[in-house]
Amino acid sequence: MALLLCHSSKGGTGNTFVAAHLALALVEHGADVTLLSTAAMDSLPLHFGLPPSTRLPGFNAGADRAVVASGISLRNDPRAPADPDFAATLRDLGFLDNGDRVLVLDVAAGDLGLARALLPLARAHVCTLPAAPESLSLLPDYLDIERGCWSDHSVVAINMLDETRKLTRHTAAFLRELLGARLVGRVRRDEAVPEALASLQYLSRYAPASAALADVAALARAVAPMLERPTLAEQIVPGRSWIA
Amino acid sequence: MRVDAKALLDRLGKSDFTYREFADRFSELELWPLFEALLRDTRLAQLEEGAEPGHGIVAGAVAASAGAPGREPAHQPFAALFSRYEGDGGAGSGSAARAAEPEPTPHELPPQDVRMLLRQLSELQRKGEL
Numbered sequence: 001m002a003l004l005l006c007h008s009s010k011g012g013t014g015n016t017f018v019a020a021h022l023a024l025a026l027v028e029h030g031a032d033v034t035l036l037s038t039a040a041m042d043s044l045p046l047h048f049g050l051p052p053s054t055r056l057p058g059f060n061a062g063a064d065r066a067v068v069a070s071g072i073s074l075r076n077d078p079r080a081p082a083d084p085d086f087a088a089t090l091r092d093l094g095f096l097d098n099g100d101r102v103l104v105l106d107v108a109a110g111d112l113g114l115a116r117a118l119l120p121l122a123r124a125h126v127c128t129l130p131a132a133p134e135s136l137s138l139l140p141d142y143l144d145i146e147r148g149c150w151s152d153h154s155v156v157a158i159n160m161l162d163e164t165r166k167l168t169r170h171t172a173a174f175l176r177e178l179l180g181a182r183l184v185g186r187v188r189r190d191e192a193v194p195e196a197l198a199s200l201q202y203l204s205r206y207a208p209a210s211a212a213l214a215d216v217a218a219l220a221r222a223v224a225p226m227l228e229r230p231t232l233a234e235q236i237v238p239g240r241s242w243i244a
Numbered sequence: 245m246r247v248d249a250k251a252l253l254d255r256l257g258k259s260d261f262t263y264r265e266f267a268d269r270f271s272e273l274e275l276w277p278l279f280e281a282l283l284r285d286t287r288l289a290q291l292e293e294g295a296e297p298g299h300g301i302v303a304g305a306v307a308a309s310a311g312a313p314g315r316e317p318a319h320q321p322f323a324a325l326f327s328r329y330e331g332d333g334g335a336g337s338g339s340a341a342r343a344a345e346p347e348p349t350p351h352e353l354p355p356q357d358v359r360m361l362l363r364q365l366s367e368l369q370r371k372g373e374l
Contacts, residue, residue, distance in 0.1 A: 133278055140285040150290070170273045178282070179291060191246065 001095045002227040005122035007107040007115035007149055008129060009142040014159040017193065018128045018216065019106035020047035021203075025220030027071045032101040039108045040078040046197050048074065049205075059089070070202075081111040087118055096121055102227060115149045120233040124226035125154040126184075126219075131161055131172035139178075151232055157219050158186040185219030187212050 004026075006019035016037065023035040036059060037044040045054035048069035056076035057065040067074045080086045090096050095103050105122075107115045119125060127142070127149075129135040142148040156179050163169045176183055190212035196203040203213050245253075253259065282288060 136278055136282060139282065140287040143287050143290060166274075167276070170276065170279075173273050174276075174279050178288065182291060195246075 001097055001101045001103055002124075003090070003096060003118065003122045003231070004102060004104045004223070004227060005107065005115065005118050005125040006105060006128065007111075007125065008109050008127050009138040009148070010134060011109040013109070013128045013130055013135065014187070015109065015128045016043055016106050017047060018126060018157060018159060018187070018219070019104055020044065021213075021216040022126065022220050022223060023072050023102075023104045024070055024202075024204075025217055026102050026104070026224065029220075029224060033071070033104060034073045034075060034095075034101065035104045035106065036075040036077060036080075037106040038077055038080040038111055038114060039106070042076045042078070044074060044076065044106060046200070048072075049201050051200060060093070081108075081114040086114065087121060090118075090121070112149060119149055119151050119153075121231055122151075122153055123229055123231050124223055125149070125151060126223060127154060127156050128159045129156055129175075131158050131168045131175060133167070133171065136171060136174070153226070153229070153232060155182050155184040155223070155226070157184060160189045161186050162189040184222040185215065187215040187219065 004022065006015050006022070008015045016039075019035065019037075023033045027033050035044070037056070042056065045056065045067075046052065050067075050069065054067065056067050056074050059075050059077040059080070061075070077086075083089070090103075105118060107118070115125075143150045156175070158172055158175060161168065161172055163172065172186065188211045190207075190210050192207035192210040193203060193212050196206035196210075199206050203210055207213065249261075253261070
């Protein structure tokens, strides 16, 4: 099981959107994917065309309560951020064993403590940021070992990018120069994304030609190879792949 | 498709949009004070240390060793970006922060032509190769 951590320095960056579409892309590539959100107020079902009344099962819930969308087991565990043993539970339940499955964790920005605890266990950490001053201003703190959430396995994806706006364009260029290879993708601002949510449809079905859809697919292609690497905490079995 | 988008396309006699990217060359970008302030933050140095994800150093190790004797100043790797604020013009050229900084001595500057490097990076970016 490869752990892919999705956590951003601030809320409203599209972290859940990116987590959902990374999970969808990984499934398309043959991975066995579980997507777990830890948000108390969870919008994850909406990204899978599910109505707001959908309640996702907890992390420990049995298979009979599973909600599966596009082959992805969707889970929600709002108690995780307050559970000091959550990482140990992941290990005990086999979610960190070497294997061909992927656990995508959508951790809310406010749950920084949980993200920090999971960081050493993740094979990749994707931080989703809009190219905006607020995001930039938080970068030093986010990279701060005492306060932030950053490791050798952390990468950044720019989201909601609108390069027709001067400051956004400049900020994105600055991020490109600053982050170098750590910037693994950008997703253009696309009205089709909220429209698909409002239509209770998958983005791929609502707007197959969506710019954001193509961008997030490219992002997934950049992130997927990272899941082959060992975590910071342990080594994986050589030659083992996350792809079935 | 949204009604307003369809109306626009009808007026233009088109059936679809073409998305245009406005990718500026980095060397032509406006130097916002926020960018300058960030480049002076030593905590960003680890981005340079571990530029390739998976091939760098864990953040803690970088932070712990940043003040080690004989080590380059933590912000030094960003001299390429930082040096843009030392010239004339730009939104951040007159900030108090810059005034408080000593002028870089020649041996502190990177040996390569930084602007040429940035131009090359911008060109690669424009071509989609970066």
